[in-house]
Amino acid sequence: MDAALDGEIKRLTALGLHRRCVEGGLARTAALTLEINRLKAEKNAVICAHVYQTPEIILGIGDLTGDSYKLAADCRTTAADSIIFCGVHFMAETAKILNPSKKVYVPSKNAGCSLSEAVTAADVRGLKAAHPGLPVVTYINTSAEVKAESDCIVTSANAEKILRRLYEKHDRLIFIPDRFMGANLAATLGKTPGKDIILWHGTCVVHEKFDPALIAVYRRRYPGLVALAHAECPAELISAVDFMGGTGDMMRYVAGTNAAAYLLVTECGFGELAALKFPEKNFIAMCRLCPYMKSITLGSVLALLKDPSPEEVTVPPGIAARAKTAIEKMFELAA
């Protein structure tokens, strides 16, 4: 066997990827990661990989990895000429807004997001007209045009903290587009939806469908189980679990505790990553695949590196400047 391929197989094995069942086996995966990492270095590109990607993307080729907040923060300091975003389109737009001089690419034409598609800039202008003077707080899962109409962006990692700070100055605010996350935040902060916090009707197609009744079933089957759910889940589900947060919060919770078993209620890639990071812990899968995130594969990343031109992400400068102000407000308030 080729020595470079043999070395790559050993590297992936040390990362635990030999335990994954992937098409073509580990040798096929290693051939792809080897070629991607070679081309990436040759083109001075950096790969951002969100935690909902597959472990072979996150661990095999990712340079910057994490949740939306961490990726947005970390990509600001990259010295690479281009950013390949293994995540969804709004994340790549955010990277472009924060790094206007760099070329940014997404290796899939289908990497959308149901939340991002649930609200338009015209919708936000309508909300502002209906509720004049209220600050617009916008989840990062939105288009650049929607961000440009907003006062402050939040992620699941910092939404509670930023809302607390904004409520020090405002009695009411608008939160878009995730109605479940908005309602969960309202419950945490003791606010009333429709009165203190104006919500929109967006939902995540992955997190809206988990069945709360199953949590009790899992608890009976696995004594000592701790259930963690993403803040995009409906309130009935959240009330049945032990911990609600973003994926970064969930990973820190798992790292800092020693439960008999963990039920991770979110996208499947996160559970796969957690199992690889903590092989000594017991994870129970109650997960769903995000079709947008999973439209990216090692093959599509390699195809992009060979011919990036069709997948470049652009944001009109006027939109980018206004969106950047709202994103920078997030970094300021989350600090």
Ligand code: SF4
């Ligand atoms: S998991 Fe939900 S919020 Fe995240 S990208 Fe997929 S559809 Fe959007």
